[in-house]
Amino acid sequence: MWEYTDKVKEHFLNPKNAGEIENADGVAEVGSMACGDALKLTFKTDGEGKIEDAKFQTFGCASAIASSSALTEMIKGKSIEEAAKISNQDIADYLGGLPKEKMHCSVLGQQALEKAIANYRGETIQEKEGEVVCECFGITDREIEKAIRENNLTTLEEVTNYTKAGGGCENCHDAIRGMIADIRSEEKPVITPHLSNIKKMKMIDETIENEIRPSLKQDGGDIELVDVIGNRVLVKLQGSCAICKASQQTLKNFVEAKLKEMVWPELVVEEVTQ
């Protein structure tokens, strides 16, 4: 049995805004019977771009119904621009979280919202943009890519939880893994912009002084900063450290780790033994 939050249960047992608005300003239908969940969202505006009323019809499990109910509550009273910013994570957060396997219910809600807003704006919505990757659930590369980027997904399992893609015959698993790898490889490690050599040296010196030396001294050892060349930090171990068999481990696991954490992630510590 799924562990649902009280908020999910509340919205499932007593859904808000169930139904359909006649002559709605924005209408969207997403999902399908075959996929196991489907949502029809309708909303009406006050004529000045503010959503006055919203209703849903949902075929699906408890979390799909709760997500739909939550979505209508969230957009009521919001301007179209504000509503357009709502993400699937916002819907999940509103419900106090969803089991990870059920995140696709929040994605369904967000998709309905996006489509209904496009409908309101008179934008032509192409049925399913992109190419279908998952044949079982009719999920396109565009949908998968969006889920990966917006929710920072890194595994096939997560993609299935969020989009259902890959949850059927499994033939598309390699394709999805490929997409994850491609998108992830675009990302470069976050680097603090501009750390001048002088500042770097100063920070290294301070970290050794305040964070590292006191610990080593407790064990009767000491450390001396010899030089910094690029990302190479040259140090000399002293006292008991100089004769300690575990000194290499101390150097990597403690000194280098600390400097990487406090100063610069690419630093490498080397011991100088004259």
Next chain:
Amino acid sequence: MKTIYLDNNATTQVAEEVMEAMLPYFREYYGNPSSAHSFGGQVEKYIREAREKVALLLGAEPEEIVFTSCGSESDNAAIRSALELNPEKRHIVTTRVEHPAIKSLCGHLAGQGFRITEIPVDSDGQLDMGRYEESLTSDTAIATIMWGNNETGVIFPVEQAAALAREKGILFHSDAVQAAGKIPINMKESNIDILSLSGHKLHASKGVGVIYVRKGVKFAPFIVGGHQEMGRRGGTENTAGIIGLGKACELAVEKLEEENTRVKKLRDKLETEILQRVPNTKVNGGPSERLPNTTNISFEFIEGEAILLQMDELGICASSGSACTSGSLQPSHVLRAMGVPFTMAHGSIRYSLSVYNTEEEIDFVIDSMPPIIEKLRAFSPYWKKGKIACTTS
């Protein structure tokens, strides 16, 4: 809130008599039956009695009964033994609707190079016996076909299937976990070689099962260890569990008739009334011969987990073959194998009764279902469309 338990194909309550029978084996007779001292050794006698009681339910000889830890272990042991003893044979015949204990194992073995033939079923859940017969070859190590389906209750013609296998000298196993205690089983007049049974499906405790191995059928142990179970299943006996299972089988023999009269009548009432009161419903496997306690009803245009949680609010326990309850994203493999359309498969509810259910409970469920279904259909985007489709057809 009173619990109305209609999920007996998942597990059953331990019968009061079973509980009573088990308790002394935790408190007083905790000795190891293999011990040399009489304190432990005396337990052996009671295990023997339990074995006799299990044998009685199955119409078997006590020596043909091997105690295991559960139905899944028994299923695994049966298949693994057949493969180990027939290393030249690389083919297994099974069905598309088996319990995961068989289905997943066969999938796993397929990955190791074994050839698996899954016999299809028709829309009523009936086995394609023609295909079955054709699929039995000289390369077949074992044919394994469940007796009664856990989801729909559909009963397979296992005796006919076993006879066909025997003609060709092929070992035949049946997962009788759901059938035992619900329909008569008599191994003396059977062609089935190996049978699996689970304690907790017939009011014994969890953690005890049985594998029946016909006298003369070779068997390689799955768990290798001590000499227990005449070397056919290593591991210190789950004494309390075994004693309890013995008692449960004794009770099952006594209650077999009630199961097929009173319980069956309650099941039929539940089924008929729900179908009458709720439009767009269908019994999955309805036209087939079924276990007397099971009914699997599809409610069109709504989803099973949503139905279950609404029932849960009223204390009614059942299960569903919908995607959302299975933890996967597709409806149950049984309903898919039967070709149940998506409009129906996602909204299936399995009610499985036991001798402990009362007419009052069933009446409560009958009264509770229509408003639940109506409530969920009221906001299903397909319901209106469905109604129109139905009135015009």
